[in-house]
Amino acid sequence: MIYPLSRYIKITQIYWSNHLGVDFGWNDGPYCNQPIVAIEDGIVVSCADGYGNTYPGQRIYGNYVCISHGDGYWSMYGHLLKGLTVRQGERVRKGQVVGYMGNSGYSNGQHLHFELRKGENRKAASIDPIDYLFVEDPTIYVNPNSKQIERIRYRKTxxxxxxxxxxxxxxxxxxxxxxxxxxxxxxxxxxxxxxxxxxxxxxxxxxxxxxxxxxxxxxxxxxxxxxxxxxxxPAAAAPKYTVVFPEVTNGDKVTLCQLGDKLSLKYEVTEV
Ligand SMILES: [Zn+2]
CATH class of the missing domain: 2.30.30 (SH3 type barrels.)
Structure with missing residues (x-):
């Protein structure tokens, strides 16, 4: 399963006992209204469209799409903009745009509320989506300040x-x-x-x-x-030099001298 965002991933609220999904984004300037995509192939089993922001009203998810993926997996994409791009009963492909990030329903900032469930029907128990999602497209921008950044996994590892x-x-x-x-x-x-x-x-x-x-x-x-x-x-040290002295006989003179920045041996023979 891929992330439900096509351009920018920023986790702004994690899955926990009072929030049975993950929130992505929050009024993210250039990434506002970004396309929301199906995490896997499936069928749209329910959706709602045409709603504005009802905060603090009771239409919790606003415009939403719920998809059945088979094998007991269900995904739900909430707070979308008016104007979904899929309809109930429609078969969707993984990565297909289902709508756009919005601020509809019980929401006071533009974000995606995403839920993943596992069980016999779409009211099945929620599970933490982050354990199931992979980034497959390396061009998707992942905000490094996402609190859950270390849990975000890449399929192209x-x-x-x-x-x-x-x-x-x-x-x-x-x-x-x-x-x-x-x-x-x-x-x-x-x-x-x-x-x-x-x-x-x-x-x-x-x-x-x-x-x-x-x-x-x-x-x-x-x-x-x-x-x-x-x-x-580290790179290997410069090779060591092996110096072989010529045969030195009594009276020969050997001097150590500096030539440029290299230490060299100079051999002189002085006639006695
Ligand atoms: Zn949420």
């Missing part, structure tokens, strides 16, 4: 292509399986997915949000505080 060990380069080895990749060296960057385990060249480092950020591919960044999930692999 891995990005990045590891390289082989190259002792002449600074590299990191990513050991964790759930290290986030971002498109900029900051928690404000978009999450692109998890980084494929393996060794990467370090193209650059910077500091932000209390982390050291590594650019491991062009435009691909990850952060580390302590490095329990990474092994920093």
């Amino acid at each position: 891995t990005v990045g292509t590891p390289v082989g060990r190259d002792p002449s380069r600074n590299q990191v080895e990513i050991l964790a399986t759930t290290l986030n990749a971002r498109n900029m060296p900051s928690l404000d960057g978009d999450r692109l997915g998890y980084i494929t385990r393996g060794i990467y060249n370090v193209l650059g480092t910077s500091e932000a949000n209390g982390f050291t950020w590594y650019e491991i591919e062009k435009g691909l960044f990850c952060a580390s505080k302590e490095g329990d999930w990474t092994v920093f692999l």
